[in-house]
Amino acid sequence: MAATTHWRNQLTIDKAKGKLRKAEKALARVQESLEPSDLPDDLETLTDEDRFLFRKIGLSMKPFLLLIIVRGKSFEQVKHIAISLEAESGGVLVSLDKTTKGYAIILYRGKNYQCPLPLRPRNLLTRRQALARSVELQRREALKHHISDLQEKVGLLNLN
Structure with missing residues (x-):
């Protein structure tokens, strides 16, 4: 039971980290026009x-x-x-x-x-690019917060 929960949490963390990498790539793409x-x-x-x-x-x-x-x-x-x-x-x-x-x-x-x-x-940046940049920044911050919460939960499960 605990191994399944740990595996599921690890899968969720990996998925969230993948989303974070994707968000950072999208942010870099928007940022490159802002020199x-x-x-x-x-x-x-x-x-x-x-x-x-x-x-x-x-x-x-x-x-x-x-x-x-x-x-x-x-x-x-x-x-x-x-x-x-x-x-x-x-x-x-x-x-x-x-x-x-x-x-x-x-x-x-x-x-x-x-x-x-x-x-x-x-x-x-144009308005559209500025909006995209803002959305990507918010998305990245939310994903970072989500990943830290998940890692905290996994740490608590490992202690039990």
């Missing part, structure tokens, strides 16, 4: 005084600030988004502030900024 762009070589440097002034100006621009507020994310996620925005826009991150509505990312694009010819960078 971060390189930072430009001639970044402008801002003094602390400049940063303070740009931060003050940025926070006072209420109608425009709503466009760059990130809701429902942790500070680490917002920081990662800010760094990727800095790389994509070719600007300099001025500040990352917590506001009443979320986090505000303030970027300074530079004195010699010109609007890029293509409005949408090539290395950004």
